[in-house]
Amino acid sequence: MRIATWNVNSAKQRLPRLLSWLEERDPDVVCLQETKLADAAFEQLLGGELSRAGYQVAAHGEGRWNGVAILSRVGLTNVVKGLQEAPGFPHQEARAIACSCGGVRVHCVYVPNGRTPDSEHYRYKLNWLAALRDSLAAETFPAETLAGTRSPGDGGQLILCGDINIAPSDIDVFDPAAFLGQTHVTEPERAALADLLALGLHDVVREHWPHQRIFTYWDYRAGMFHRDLGMRIDLVLASGPTSQRVRAAWVDRAARKGSGPSDHAPVIVDLDTAPDGDIGPTVPPPSAP
DNA sequence: ATGCCTGAAGGGTTCAGA
Numbered sequence: 001m002r003i004a005t006w007n008v009n010s011a012k013q014r015l016p017r018l019l020s021w022l023e024e025r026d027p028d029v030v031c032l033q034e035t036k037l038a039d040a041a042f043e044q045l046l047g048g049e050l051s052r053a054g055y056q057v058a059a060h061g062e063g064r065w066n067g068v069a070i071l072s073r074v075g076l077t078n079v080v081k082g083l084q085e086a087p088g089f090p091h092q093e094a095r096a097i098a099c100s101c102g103g104v105r106v107h108c109v110y111v112p113n114g115r116t117p118d119s120e121h122y123r124y125k126l127n128w129l130a131a132l133r134d135s136l137a138a139e140t141f142p143a144e145t146l147a148g149t150r151s152p153g154d155g156g157q158l159i160l161c162g163d164i165n166i167a168p169s170d171i172d173v174f175d176p177a178a179f180l181g182q183t184h185v186t187e188p189e190r191a192a193l194a195d196l197l198a199l200g201l202h203d204v205v206r207e208h209w210p211h212q213r214i215f216t217y218w219d220y221r222a223g224m225f226h227r228d229l230g231m232r233i234d235l236v237l238a239s240g241p242t243s244q245r246v247r248a249a250w251v252d253r254a255a256r257k258g259s260g261p262s263d264h265a266p267v268i269v270d271l272d273t274a275p276d277g278d279i280g281p282t283v284p285p286p287s288a289p
Numbered sequence: 290a291t292g293c294c295t296g297a298a299g300g301g302t303t304c305a306g307a
Contacts, residue, residue: 010296064297113307220294
């Protein structure tokens with residue numbers, strides 16, 4: 001099963017590139033962020049094309065900013081929009097959606113940016129990350145699971161994808177000195193990410209490429225992509241059982257090239273067949289004649 | 290320069306992004 005995450009920076013503007021990319025990379029599940037579309041507009045603008053491409057869609061958006069969605073052609077059930085007890089700025093924003101796809105519980109998130117460390121938005125970011133941790137702990141990582149005595153609904157298969165807006169370590173930014181005192185690299189943000197990982201999640205791209213220079217975002221300005229001056233802030237975090245199935249994990253830099261790209265590149269992860277062989281959607285048994 | 294591009298809303302400019 002191939003799962004990908006991509007901050008598209010407007011699904012409307014990116015639609016032609018998204019469709020050709022789906023055809024080229026052939027993912028089974030896609031997590032999208034910054035769709036910038038309300039749900040009705042998402043369905044109207046993308047629904048037909050995505051359906052023709054074989055994807056079911058769950059979208060959680062708003063008109064102007066934010067917005068997340070999950071596309072799947074291996075089943076899409078038990079959709080949950082938003083987070084339990086999520087803080088707002090001041091109102092709750094469309095930054096999280098979850099569903100079950102092909103035997104994996106998939107969480108798609110767009111973490112608040114934080115703007116500057118002394119801002120109210122930064123405190124909002126940290127509070128939102130705490131709510132994400134608590135929501136995951138409550139919904140999919142019950143205590144029995146952490147103790148290893150019981151599996152959650154999807155057999156312990158869980159993946160958290162999205163624009164996390166935190167560079168996990170200094171090797172995830174092009175120049176650590178240039179980021180001193182800025183968001184995305186501060187100790188409290190990295191501690192919040194560590195709290196997420198402490199649930200038992202694995203940063204699968206970094207685990208597969210421990211020392212590589214890997215970025216997922218490059219500013220549009222000043223030729224940053226051309227000079228490969230970026231950051232790795234789009235992550236795929238997998239539970240232990242899911243991380244053991246990872247056979248490939250990479251950033252699709254080609255999707256950042258050419259005309260009219262998003263400023264983020266997709267992250268693509270390939271999962272091998274689950275130990276019990278259950279990799280597809282549940283298919284109802286044939287009805288008796 | 291200290292927002293250099295890009296997108297959205299809505300109005301001839303502003304805000305947001307990281």
